[in-house]
Amino acid sequence: MTSDPLMPILQAAARVLLSRPGMAGQEHDAERFATERRQLIIDALAKVPGLRSRIRDGLELRRDDVDLQAVCALVLSADDDVVRAGLRLLELLGRQETARQTLRARHHTKVNGLRSKLETEKGRHNHTVAELRSAGNALADAEKRAEELDTQVAALQRRLHDPRVLASNLLSTLQRSPDGTGETSEARDPRNTRTDVQDRPPVVVAAEVAGIAPDSLVAALQAIISPPRNEPESPRVTVSRERRLRVRPLGGATEIGGSCVLIEAGQTRLLVDAGLIPGNPARPPRHIDQALSEPIHAVVITHAHTDHCGYVPALATRLPNLRIIATPETTALMPRMWADSAKLMGQRERLHRRWGSDSEPLYQRDAVEMTAHRCEEVPFGVVRTIGDLTVELFPAGHILGAAGVVVQAGDQRVVITGDISGFRQETVDGYSIPDSAREADLLVMESTCCAEEHDSRETRVKDLVRAVEDVYTAGGRVLIPAFALGRAQELAMIMRARLPHVPVLLDGMAADLTSTFESVTGDRHSPLCIFGGNVNRAERPQHLGLFTSGVVITTSGMLTGGPAVEWAARILPEARSALFLSGYQDEESGGARLLRLVEDRASHLTIDDHGATKEIPLRARIEMMRLSAHADKRGLLDIADEVGARQIMLVHGLPHRQQDFRKILEVRGHRSVATGPWQ
Known part of the structure; x- marks a missing residue:
């Protein structure tokens, strides 16, 4: 039964009433008339048997519409008492149906409100989980750096108690000199324009302070590093020492x-x-x-x-x-x-x-x-x-x-x-x-x-810079999987020097080693400055979604694991973005596999995501941009x-x-x- 079982009869009555000569020449909508004049039509049905008769003659009933047939039997009866009783019954049923609809609407509104609250709570939960994960990652990074610091401190403490290592490192320091003896990487650095370097080698100054000849100081330290052997010579040993x-x-x-x-x-x-x-x-x-x-x-x-x-x-x-x-x-x-x-x-x-x-x-x-x-x-x-x-x-x-x-x-x-x-x-x-x-x-x-x-180094760098600029201008982001030691720092410095307006993130072990690069060269006249300007350390998981345009440099260089895989899952489906491989790819590596998929024009990359198979659409630009060292x-x-x-x-x-x-x-x-x- 419909929500208003009387409506088909009311509409049929409306059509009969609107067909009277007094209504001629006017355009009327029977459905609207039945709705607006509902009580008028009901009163007419109860009082005018002729109206009921015309409706019975003009109303076509389907055999399978049992409910409508029952309503017609009551409302269109020739007996006025039956009609009035039927109308009262149907009105009562109608009010009950209206009450049910009101209750359903209220229930639906309440359910929607609860669903909205649930979604809000889910969002808060996910945000909390993300913050906890971020805090966990930050804690793990801090613990890892603390372990590295502990290792360095422990190594330094042990060196302080190892005469051979102390002597070796002291000799190395003394033998670094501006005249080419023990030439340092700083002295060879073409960016180093220092002219006020001390003219006298450190070993000479140290020997004067010690009151001995430089050769004697070097020999003494060398004897500590590699003590001379005192074993007796024999013909056999002499032969072996040719x-x-x-x-x-x-x-x-x-x-x-x-x-x-x-x-x-x-x-x-x-x-x-x-x-x-x-x-x-x-x-x-x-x-x-x-x-x-x-x-x-x-x-x-x-x-x-x-x-x-x-x-x-x-x-x-x-x-x-x-x-x-x-x-x-x-x-x-x-x-x-x-x-x-x-x-x-x-x-x-x-x-x-x-x-x-x-x-x-x-x-x-x-x-x-x-x-x-x-x-x-x-x-x-x-x-x-x-x-x-x-x-x-x-x-x-x-x-x-x-x-x-x-x-x-x-x-x-x-x-x-x-x-x-x-x-x-x-x-x-x-x-x-x-x-x-x-x-x-x-x-x-x-x-x-x-x-x-290979093409010249400058040509390869220009090609990379141009490709990155194209992607960034189009509003995309570039993922460059790179070897953590050497390649990542090289790429970061290229981006800082050639594309200072493009945001750059260093992630994973690449970021940790970059800090070491800076500390190792910190006492040079021209230290390596990699972080700063447009180059910063990545923070996951926030940056995975929030960093929407720029360059991400991270490990592993062959896409065999590490943050690069996590970034690739986000960036590869983006048509405006790109993934540039920058170095040698082992035949079984993820990077080599990705290049083969591009060559075969595959639409998806299948990866194992914590035991579950995941399909990643390949919409981003994927190319090899080798910067071999x-x-x-x-x-x-x-x-x-x-x-x-x-x-x-x-x-x-x-x-x-x-x-x-x-x-x-x-x-x-x-x-x-x-x-x-x-x-």
């Missing part, structure tokens, strides 16, 4: 990652680099066990990237007398990289333990603290004696603190480039080959980009020409590329040797 250099790559030879080179002469054995092979889990240098069968006296680290230094805490744990030598900048950066590796390995161990599998971490947090305090800072151009070998570091470009190494035994010399580049970057100058490296017996040279010819084919050829070594061995590259590059070296008049044992 100091013929022997070189053997133990990792990162025909692959990228896990770099490690063993160098031996006489009774001394040292490693140049001890890095991790990237992956899940991270692995030690591929053949490191070949070196550990005999004593290792020192490890020289070329730079702080994990694939070159990440295994050092594991070595230091196994070898309590191991000397760890690196530039001051690398020494400051390594503990942060080690701490991150220890954290990731610990997380994997807990996850594997939950699933009943074994995954023993290579080292833990306490090993990081212990290793950090044993590092010896050696500036560029300073010679260190390690048993039967001497070691000298020289600037290699690449990232802050990166060094190449000259190792000498007798009249033999081996030069190891580490990762190297010759072009000027925002955070570091290019390589500088010292005289001690020229015409060496062997050049061990990285070959990461030996098959590539490695020398390309031409750059490597220039290095080979400048060193002029008797032989060249290629490491840190892919075998098929190395094979082709060896042919080019041969054409240029260089003699290359196979990647493997050399003497």
Whole structure:
């Protein structure tokens, strides 16, 4: 039954009344008339049998409309009493229906009010949860920074009680001088225009204060660092000390990652680099066990990237007398990289333990603290004696603190480039080959980009700046996943110098290391100033939604995890925004997978979001904007020409590329040797 069962009859009556001659010539709406003159029509139905008769004759009833048939039987009856009784009954039912509708309306209003309150409370709850999460993230960041500070303090305290490390760092400080001896990265920085530098080397001033000759002071400190051996000579020992250099790559030879080179002469054995092979889990240098069968006296680290230094805490744990030598900048950066590796390995161990599998971490947090305090800072151009070998570091470009190494035994010399580049970057100058490296017996040279010819650095930077400007002008935001050490700081400084009007956020480990960059260079005449101006530290989760236009630089550079994945889930669906990959992408990485999806014109990216499959629309602009910090084919050829070594061995590259590059070296008049044992 409808809400007003009389309405069809009232409308039919209205049509009859409006059809009378007195109403002719006027336009009338029967439905409106029935509504406005309802009581008039009801009175007519009760008093005029003829009206009821005409309605009965003109009203068409459907057979299935039982309710209307019942109403008609009452209201259109020929018996006036039946009609009046029927009308009273229907009016009563109508009032009851109206009351029910009023109650339903009130109930609906109340329900809507409760729903609105519920939504408001949900919003407040979500806001509270977001604030708690933000506070939790801030607390986690504070705890992480506190742990890093604890590590640095603990390392400093231990150094203060370690005469060898104290002597080494003191000697490094004294040997930094304005005349080129112990040339610092500050002295090489073209932005440094300081002219009021003290003319006399610090070692000379210190020796005068001590009342001894400079050479005697250096010799005394060197004796503390590396005490002379007093064992009696024998014919056998004399033969073993012919100091013929022997070189053997133990990792990162025909692959990228896990770099490690063993160098031996006489009774001394040292490693140049001890890095991790990237992956899940991270692995030690591929053949490191070949070196550990005999004593290792020192490890020289070329730079702080994990694939070159990440295994050092594991070595230091196994070898309590191991000397760890690196530039001051690398020494400051390594503990942060080690701490991150220890954290990731610990997380994997807990996850594997939950699933009943074994995954023993290579080292833990306490090993990081212990290793950090044993590092010896050696500036560029300073010679260190390690048993039967001497070691000298020289600037290699690449990232802050990166060094190449000259190792000498007798009249033999081996030069190891580490990762190297010759072009000027925002955070570091290019390589500088010292005289001690020229015409060496062997050049061990990285070959990461030996098959590539890059555009000029300035061209690549301009392309990136133009692309970012286009996205920002259109009202979008740009996500640049970047390696936390080196690449992120380089990108931030490019944005600050070239696009000062564009807001920039640094997130994740990239932001933490940026603070270290600033502190490490803080005592220079031209310190690196990265934060400030338009560059700030990101605060999640607020910035995920509130930062709607600008640039986000964050880890991981290969989109394998970290904040970059969280940002990508927000930015990839935005048609006006962009994601620019800035560096090498491993074949199995998230970044490489994303590039393949773009090539296949896929519409969505599928990710695992805490155990649930999530589809992310791919509407943003996605491109590769490489800013490699490695020398390309031409750059490597220039290095080979400048060193002029008797032989060249290629490491840190892919075998098929190395094979082709060896042919080019041969054409240029260089003699290359196979990647493997050399003497």
